[in-house]
Amino acid sequence: MLTRKQYDLLHFIHDRLRRDGVPPSFDEMKEALDLRSKSGIHRLITALEERGFIRRLAHRARAIEILRLPDSFESAGAALPSAREAEAPVATPTAAAFFELPVMGRIAAGTPIEAIQQVSRNVAVPAAMLAHQGRHYALEVRGDSMINAGINNGDLVVIQEQSTANNGDIVVALIDGEEATLKTFRRRGGTIALEAANPAYETRLYQDHQVRVQGRLVGLLRTY
Known part of the structure; x- marks a missing residue:
């Protein structure tokens, strides 16, 4: 992939x-x-x-x-569709209470990895988990840096696409246009802090231009 x-x-x-x-x-x-x-x-x-x-x-x-x-x-075609385009369509209803979302590969909850933006499969998500507006997609979590926020390795996180975030939001952050991670977002002046929810991982600081928010966590799916 x-x-x-x-x-x-x-x-x-x-x-x-x-x-x-x-x-x-x-x-x-x-x-x-x-x-x-x-x-x-x-x-x-x-x-x-x-x-x-x-x-x-x-x-x-x-x-x-x-x-x-x-x-x-x-x-x-000429370019791989981004999560903002055809690869992340508006959720498709499968039943009265569920919607089909594309799973866009994996996201790092640990050391940042390259952002994967190809649909690997679809998953049914409860309609109540989704915001009323905007596009949504799912990502499979890899790593344990967000375990204290209840996000475990192997979980599927449901992301609402958006390019802005409030302090305290858990977001998909694209770093330098090449690496993506799932972290808590905090802005400190012209600096962006991406915070883990695991004391084993230190907070990473970036200049504002280095970080692009791609979406906000709105739900989580887990299988046992």
Whole structure:
């Protein structure tokens, strides 16, 4: 499963190879994905290579070979839909008291991981758990940093999409456009604090521009 950035980069490389016969430069990749440094491109290239989608050819400049494409590549169009678009549709009713929500992969409740924005399955959610307005999606929790807030490893959290948060909200926070985590949000002047609910994890501080809120926790599902 690819993150959105990985998918977008693979699509960009594929298009350039098909159009020009040579892959784009790292500067072109950085500009296309709107990243601030080439180090982000290096991480994405390494991730695609480790997952078997591409191969870098030794001793050749700008030599990248695409080995395979995701199953959804041709049907997905020019870019992977984000959680704000087709991958996170308005909840679909399945019965009078339930709605179907897409499960958008995993979210870290611990050390931040890459944000995964591909639908892995759907889940039925009680209608009473959802806000009256807005889009919703679900994420599978990985980690134990929010256990004192009642969120355990393996739980499914229900998220209402929104780009703002109040102090004390538990949010999906995207860090530097590449990593996502589930934490309690607190603003301190121009600094954002992402707080864990487990004393084993320290609070992480970021500049305001580094953090983008993608949604707020509104519910939780657990199986035994």
